[in-house]
Amino acid sequence: MEWQDEGFVLTRRRHGEAGLVVHAFTFQHGRHAGLVQGGGARANAHLWQPGNRLDLHWHARMAEQLGNLKGEAIRTHAADVLDTPLALAGLSSAMALLDQGTAERDPHPGLYAATVQLADALCDDDAWLGHYVRFELVLLAETGFGLSLDRCAVTGVTEDLDYVSPRTGSAVSYEAAADWAPRLLKLPRFLLDGSHPDRAQVLDGLRLAGHFLEQRLFEAVDRPVPPARERLVGLLQPSG
Known part of the structure; x- marks a missing residue:
């Protein structure tokens, strides 16, 4: 089993002396973990920082395994900010x-x-x-x-939408809110x-x-x- 995808590094934790277990949020495979051999070495530490966007390659013998992960930088957002x-x-x-x-x-x-x-x-x-x-x-x-x-849950209008009901998550217009406005979210x-x-x-x-x-x-x-x-x-x- 293997795939090639791009993704953002979410978390990293040490595994052994120089390895990392990395979770990444990928375009096609969602949040996915992998073992990065040598990822914790000084030369590679900058690459596997949370927030960096990488070109990723994952492979394992079976789909349910942790698998091995490799990556190359697309953009190192962590260093940028x-x-x-x-x-x-x-x-x-x-x-x-x-x-x-x-x-x-x-x-x-x-x-x-x-x-x-x-x-x-x-x-x-x-x-x-x-x-x-x-x-x-x-x-x-x-x-x-x-x-x-997109529209008021009370009247159906699409203008003057100033509030959201904290219960339903629906917009409420200024006129419909009336005395309830203090209880609503802006x-x-x-x-x-x-x-x-x-x-x-x-x-x-x-x-x-x-x-x-x-x-x-x-x-x-x-x-x-x-x-x-x-x-x-x-x-x-x-x-x-």
């Missing part, structure tokens, strides 16, 4: 969500495409933050917990029109996605939301 704490936190959070929120060997090509878009957008400014929130919403959708944001405009969000809108988007990550996805897999995501949210909170 090493000196940018916020972008590094975003990359780390995305990798942790993929590692702990997706099923083993379950392919999600749409989610993989969203991950590539996010990783390629990471940079010094805040332009990538909107991609990050959209990545979390794609993760929810691809794992069966998608939100319905729906930031950039998720509807593709505009560039400010920090306040990003935080609204993270609160929206975070509620459903916690209450739906991670409750279903009986795990807490990864601490890496909490670190990212903490960095974005206003100081003082």
Whole structure:
């Protein structure tokens, strides 16, 4: 059994003196593990960092075995953002969500495409933050917990959608929300029109996605939301 694919390194742990057991999120094979012979050696340490996107080759005698994994760099995202704490936190959070929120060997090509878009957008400014929130919403959708944001669940209108029901995950218009507005989650405009969000809108988007990550996805897999995501949210909170 063997395959060739591309994927993001999610986690790595030592195996023996110089080996690594690596979990990667791949385009065609989902989250997949493999043993990297010599991956822990000094010469190879930079390659197998979480967040790096690699061209991967996996082979094993039988499909259910751990198998051996080899890789070559497509883009070393971890090194690209090493000196940018916020972008590094975003990359780390995305990798942790993929590692702990997706099923083993379950392919999600749409989610993989969203991950590539996010990783390629990471940079010094805040332009990538909107991609990050959209990545979390794609993760929810691809794992069966998608939100319905295209029309009001109460009236059916498609305009003035300002809120989301924390119970149903459906959009609610400003008029329909009325006195219930304080109990609803804010729906930031950039998720509807593709505009560039400010920090306040990003935080609204993270609160929206975070509620459903916690209450739906991670409750279903009986795990807490990864601490890496909490670190990212903490960095974005206003100081003082």
